[in-house]
Amino acid sequence: MEQKDxxxxxxxxxxxxxxxxxxxxxxxxxxxxxxxxxxxxxxEETAEVIIGAKNPGKDEVVYEISDLLYHLTVLMVEKGVVWEDLYQELESRYKK
Ligand SMILES: N=c1c2ncn([C@@H]3O[C@H](COP(=O)(O)OP(=O)(O)OP(=O)(O)O)[C@@H](O)[C@H]3O)c2ncn1[C@@H]1O[C@H](COP(=O)(O)O)[C@@H](O)[C@H]1O
Known part of the structure; x- marks a missing residue:
């Protein structure tokens, strides 16, 4: 069985x-x-990413980006945005 992202x-x-x-x-x-x-x-979570990124090491920023991604996911669901919308937008900007 394929594990979903x-x-x-x-x-x-x-x-x-x-x-x-x-x-x-x-x-x-x-x-x-x-x-x-x-x-x-x-x-709030965006501000915490910024502060986390200013501190040395990457553990804090990994933790804070994860918090932000979760909250962005809740926002996406609230707004009816699906990952496919973002993949399409990012693909359209992608230049080799
Ligand atoms: N990834 C997350 C995730 N990341 C962070 N958080 C929660 O986000 C909150 C952020 O903490 P804060 O201190 O900023 O906020 P708080 O003081 O708890 O509350 P407020 O400031 O919002 O009043 C914490 O309560 C974390 O538990 C998350 N809650 C849920 N998920 C995912 O959502 C799924 C469903 O979770 P539930 O909805 O709780 O069942 C889980 O299985 C996870 O996969």
Whole structure:
């Protein structure tokens, strides 16, 4: 069985949480609070990436980028954006 990309698996679980809310789910907490809360978290996590990147070593920035990617995924689901939209956009810019 082919293992799906972790970014797509996170996307799928976020969609599943929206369709089948689960007790104690942080994703459902974000959806319940709404778009302003999701955008606030994207802003906060972006700032944490910047601070993490200023510090030596890469562990902190890996952790903070992961937080940001999760919150961006929640934003994508909220806005109806799928990974394929991003792949197409990035492909269209790609020059060899
Ligand atoms: N990847 C993540 C992920 N990354 C970070 N986080 C949560 O994001 C939150 C960020 O922490 P913060 O301290 O900034 O925020 P907070 O103080 O908890 O809350 P607020 O500031 O939002 O009020 C933490 O609660 C983390 O647990 C995540 N929560 C969920 N996922 C994925 O989503 C899936 C579903 O999770 P649930 O929705 O919780 O079931 C999981 O299996 C994971 O794959």
């Amino acid at each position: 972790i970014l797509q698996r996170i996307y799928d679980i976020v969609v599943d949480r929206r369709e089948n809310p689960k007790e104690g789910s942080y994703t459902n907490y974000l959806f319940d609070k709404g778009i302003d809360k999701i955008l606030k978290k994207v802003g």
